[in-house]
Amino acid sequence: MEKELDKREEELIKYMDEKKKLEYPESYLIAILHKAQELYGYLSKEIMLKIAYYMKIPTSHIWGVATFYHYFKLKPIGKYVISICLGTACYVKGAQLILDKLKEELKINIGETTEDMLFTLQEARCLGACGLAPVIMINEKIYGDLTPEKISEIIKEIRKKEKKLQSNVAKN
Amino acid sequence: MNNKEFVIILCNGSSCLKNKSNDIKNELIKQLEKNNLLSKVEIHLSGCLGMCAKGPIMIINPGYVIYGNLKVENIETIVQRHLIKRELISEFIIKEDHLFNRFFRIFGDVNFFGRQMRITLRNCGIINPESIDDYLSVRGYEALAKVLNEMTPAQVIEEVKKSGLRGRGGGGFPTGKKWELTAKVEAKEKYVICNADEGDPGAFMDRSAIEGDPHTILEGMIIGGYAIGSQKGIIYIRAEYPLAIKRLEKAINDARAEGFLGNNILGSNFSFDIEIRLGAGAFVCGEETALIHSIEGYRGMPRPRPPYPAQSGLFEKPTLINNVETWANIPVIILEGADWFSSIGTEKSKGTKVFALAGNVVNTGLIEVPMGITLRQIIYEIGGGIPNNKKFKAVQTGGPSGGCLPEQYLDTPVDYESLIKAGSIMGSGGMIVMDENTCMVNIAKFFLEFTQNESCGKCTPCREGTKRMLEILERITEGKGEVGDIEKLERLGNMIKKASLCGLGQSAPNPVLSTIKNFREEYEEHIKDRKCRAGVCQRLLRYIITDKCIGCGLCKKVCPVKAITGEPKSIHKIDETKCIKCGLCYSKCKFSAIKKD
């Protein structure tokens, strides 16, 4: 595990070194935050501090940027990130009901993660699958033509799969 | 394609035969044999293509390249250059064959496509977007070559000006004028930016264009760079579009490898390169000064203009920003000429516009139509009308910055001025059709919720004002509206429009103001009669148990506030004073005995 940590940090530093060589290095802050989030899953204070000192960008500035853009996660996220599309097409076709159902099933609000770190719920503006509206995306996979009932099933399915996985791990 | 690399169709009509198309066929086979290509090429003989004046005609696939007026001695050239070197031979191409027509040829017999006119999306769905060869096969980068070989920067700008092309990002500023302004500023460094931060909810024009034909955007940008004297292009794209980003990256690498990007492009003195910068989820970054700040690594907050980006933009250098669709028009304008381009569309709006057609319409999807087509044609002929025999209620253009137009505006031609006159805007291309089941107050609330959520928070009218407008709308949809609320919305809305710092705030009230203008009675019903005629606003619904009720008691059991009473096997009743309109009884009743009113 620790080894992996080192590797991620190494990669982040390598990335920052590349940017430092370019014109206007501090303009790559958003790119660097993207990279860090890609590596670590979210932007922790420790990582942002590291970036701040390495790139010589004030921490307050990094904080302002990280909180401005909704793409950046400031807390650890769940294994399954559920993005509910609240674009117009989905909205018109009942995305609100889907969202209500998701909140009910997961007992979390948008932007939150379940206690077991399994699910994170977030909203998306438009996933570009308007023909399938209403849609959600779980990690990279799109689920369309949804109804509240289908949501229950999808969540149940994932929970079942995870439980199995866990018991397998326990057995081994 | 049957494992063959090329399929060549030779017109075998009598007219072409007369023009020795047989000799051509024989020569072709001879040349193919000579070059050991026979196994890679399939030859078809077709019936008369009807273009007899240009015969003999040869069509080469992939790419649907049509060569005409061929002579036997041309065949060696075609085999050498097209099949082996994979170049297009422009002198053989039938000139009247406009670039966009290729799409039409393939898909034109489907009504959805047939009514469209694809210029910027001309290659989408036709070529492999990850293959630069495919792009080259449809005359890709030919416009660039033409510009570098035959035109001065001033001529390029003149051509774009003459075409009448206007910014497709929403504002409709004349593109050539923008180029001219940026070109005029003297500076060592200048930037060319492609705004691909498409963010309207329900709009995906730019994403599809990039995913389907990334090289067109690059070619447009390179030409733009040449015209204004810039060496550096940046594509600012939403991080939420991973496939588009991947394709752009590949396209840039391929273009570099082929010498379309980098130093001394195509052997000229002109050097230009393109870099991708990612957004991070902020709608306001579509605004050009906010976009610039975002590229510079700051919070994406707009600043007052002037100075305009043309004078002082990215890193305080003169900067030319156009959106994806605008850039995609450029190669066509150069190749087909401004005169041709400006023959399409209306007097002040030239060319085509891409829309993401969505909502309550049969054919949802991406369309490209000539300017001047009416909303009715789009909705009924391309869109296939309203599904489920519902009645049309309104069409919303321009996304969260636009307005909702009711039935009487359906014959409005789609162009910048007409849409503004009707009370909406062209916008970047969202088009949402709404049927009678849509509540206009609710839809206004939806759009405002979006802009309010995306407000950067810098200027007071947008930050505080949209919040208050949203609160009023929420109140109205929850049955707590007050007399005077509509006037407050208008007062705030008009102030926010005129006093906000950037386009986001200046247009945020549009959905509300346009629905008040066109559907005022719905607002009044919500406020005075506590009624939502579309049955959308939950809190305004009344649930009534009809005599279909058999007294099973299920509704009584599920009601969370014990608002339902009744003896078993007798008709139940809902106490309206207790009912919280959750709709649970309605959804649970197995006998459809509960009615929404």
Added chain:
Amino acid sequence: MKDEKIKIYINDKPYIVKSGQTIMQAADSIGFHIPRLCYHPKLSVEGACRVCIVQVQGMNNYVASCAFPIQDGMKIYTNTPELRQARRDIVELLLDNHPEDCHTCERNSNCELQRLAMSMGIKKRHFVGEKKHYNRDLSSPSIVRDPDKCILCGRCVRICSEIQNVHTLTQAYRGFKTVVIPAFDEDLAESVCSTCGQCINVCPTAAFIEKSYTQELFEKLNDNSIVKVVQFAPSVRAAIGEAFGFEPGTQKENELVAALRKLGFDYVFDTQFGADLTIMEEASEFLERLQNKQKLPMITSCSSAWMKYLEQFHSDLIENISTCKSPMSMMGALIKTYFADKIKRDKKEILSVAVMCCTAKKYEAARPELMIDDVRGVDIVVTTREIAWMIKSAGIDFVNIKGKGFDNPLGLSSGGGAIFGVTGGVMEAAIRTAYELYTGETLIEIELEELRGFNNIREGKIMMEGKEIRVAVAHGLGNASKLLEIVRKEPDRYHFIEIMGCPGGCIGGGGQPYAGSSSIPLDENVLKKRAEALYGLDRNKTIRRCHENPNIQKLYKEFLGRPLSSLSHKLLHTHYSAKKPEGILPAEFKVR
């Protein structure tokens, strides 16, 4: 180009104005004061509040006059009914998201938002709704941050970054949820905040105020078992009059002494005495460094915000810092020892209070490095604003009060001590003394014009027995960083450097009276007048060189021995060390 004259129309009347200005500047020049909020002439143009909107013929939308350039023939309307309503509604929107507690607010009657609401004629509220709510940040010993009162004009963020180069604050999150806050939503105490208080100076409301110790002080003033001693800084007397309606620049030294006695203090001493003493120690330290070829340039250490900034942002230069305590802390040390002995009381029975123009002194007084055995040299620090309020609150008629003199032995001061309050003053006073200590001759030309004024960084030279001593002065932490950059590149360029954390020096401190309705925060004209008040005090003194202060001489004779003696070191000197969190100085930075 800039001096070209053009014609513009304001409300249909023609005016000839200089070209190259914004609408607001042009309007100001001909006597139209367009209402404004986020604009500050020293800061970058934000264009955010939209209070300064005007109508320009030919434009669909209103434009922010602070940002929009004038053009020849431009027709501008500043007061149409439609515009008035829009402006009014904008200010109402700010009020609607602002606590309704004017009557209990620290800025009551001195609040720009309140003034604007008044001038807009907002009598009725149309758009009341949800208000934001955050916890008050009480963590800092100097500054209280109250986001509920923030109207997001961004002046604090800009002054903290653009002028002070500290970058404590940012606007975080966005839209209605935007909040001005340190990095990671942490408290000010955990941040790089220098406690300079400039955010307070520029804040139009009470979103930033000083941590108040007035209640505690009122209680202690009623405790008869202790001896209540107070000192006040040079700049306090130069500015306190403003809080009572006097013109800026009216010095109120004796009046303040009298008022403090009336408040209940037993002894009123002068921080300027401490300043004189500081010069004795600092000039001696400088000469010692010069003669022993120790670390140079030596940099002054009187400004507490500067010291905190140094420890977090420039810790590599700690060795260059004079070990002298600030005048306030030297006074505190003497009050608890020398003076305690004189009145034969235990130091624990003495309440040592300092009235300062500064918020950072609240932080300084609590520094563990400054403890005298187990007690603090200064127990309570209140600002000019706080003491003015206390005087009013206690019903003391400051306007008509009869002036009184300081108590002794710590009340007599030289002119050199007085000018400590203005940027360049410490250097000037130090040269007056160092010259004589080094050469044995009295410096005649003691008003060093090249060190005066408000230019960002000023340099000077003085010949001492054929040796050229090169000095430099910077005010404001941003200028300090620039000067230190020069020092890093050219370590031998200067021998002696004065740095003050606040623009203008202490006269522009974070604890000074708020700008009145006719001036702006940190108005250079006001600063000039305050400075002139101190230069006037200097000129009117017969003793103008610190070392000539007889009470100082007596202090050395009776108590300390000589400058840099071991007792001096124990009581009057301190040490500095790198502190966390380490600050970051960006290569290039704009606030956006």
